[in-house]
Amino acid sequence: MTVRTRFAPSPTGFLHIGGARTALFNYLFARRHGGKYLLRIEDTDRARSTPEAVRQILDSLEWLGLSPDEPPVFQSAREARHAEVAHQLLAAGRAYLAFETPEELQAMRERAIAEGRPPRYDGAWRDRDPSEAPPGRKPAIRLKAPREGETAVEDLVQGEVRVANAELDDMIILRSDGTPTYLHAVVVDDHDMGITHVIRGDDHLTNTFRQCQIYDAMGWTRPRFAHIPLIHGADGAKLSKRHGAVSVLEFREQGYLPEAVFNYLLRLGWGHGDEEVISRERAIALFDLDGVGRAPSRMDYAKLTHLNGVWLRRAEDARLVHEVLERLARRGVLFGPAGAERVRLLMPELKERARTLEELAGSAAFAVLDGPPPMEAKAAALLTPEAKARLRDLAQFLSDAPWERADLEAWLRDYAEVKGLKLGTIAQPLRAALTGSTTSPPIDAVLFALGRTEAMDRILAAVEGG
């Protein structure tokens, strides 16, 4: 049997990092077993679902390389089928019409809670004849769930989980307006889509029992289930906005690389020995459900950032140059082809020193400019009268230098030696003049990337300025 998995978000908001991980696990499991990974948009809540959210979810998945293998299924398009199955169950005597109004049910629930009883439907219409119904009232269809015995699920992550059927009430599968409820629609869709493995957040674990009852009532084969723990914020509570970035697109904006987010999410709740840096290919080769932990894990932005740095250093220079220039342009930094070329020359050094694309763009900003860069206070402090005098002298010396990086380094060292100075003594003021900052790539690399003319301009500007 070919493995088929699905990710089934509801389009009521952006795709958050927990959903992304669920998608990732579904993707990896399918790939690992040579199966298909599908997407189903659960948009049956028409009041809260938006096309904008659908688009965002699709964008987010694409960015992470988790686009589905087949066109997405929209649950709302399948309502007729959901109703059909509900009516089949009704005809087969596995479901019944229930005539309470939502208000009545709400009141029953409140009463039960007030009296310390579990808020379960009492099955009042289970054996009553519809002819007794109040006139003109539209019924909902409820599943006639078994009352004796227990329902057990062999979960691929959680192990065997069982519950007494007495704990479960007769759930509504079709609302009085003819629309399906979520629990029912999911079962029908998963069955019709040929889903073999339902991998989802463990907030659905207790729903699973009721869904199994629908499979059983229809005589359908149940899929295998795997309930993965949720991701929490740093304080252990359910991940939310106040914990920082949670939307996938937000991570993209903040300069995280998709392969780093992929890697981080993979390692959150799943491990393979001591391996930390794991590529997509490696993940597909290694991933399996038995490596998934059962405890909820917490989002750790510091580790994500570290991992991002690792992937940033591994990334192609050309790609990073492109990203950085785009980000600088978006910041309103003006630059020409010469500036872009300097970033290109400097990228091998710049990417060693950044952990996110935002940092990378920040560290490249000095290079794209034509003319002296804005001077940080700490850099300005380096440009003492003495330092300026030395820079003037150095500029003279450098004006004849062959403009290759290795030569430049040699010239600087020679200069320092001749003057009896430590290299740092001249490198720091030079760095300040060239970059406006106290930190930058190696100074010879900076000189080389800027080019003789630009470098001289900046040195002289610093010498004459302030």
Add this chain to the structure above:
RNA sequence: GUCCCCAUCGUCUAGAGGCCUAGGACACCAGCCUUUCACGUUGGUAACACGGGUUCGAAUCCCGUUGGGGACGCCA
């Protein structure tokens, strides 16, 4: 409240009864490298929630306690 799930350093995890003096990674601290910053590197602080069993032997198995999470809708 009822039901379900979970529990190893601050965090992510390795660990399938002896290989555990509990390993790795992030973070943190100190040193080295050095032209700044990073990278790298060396070392350090730091955990089996608690209590009972089972066993020659338990982080690993069982029970309980505590703590966390989730579910109990004509939401998804």
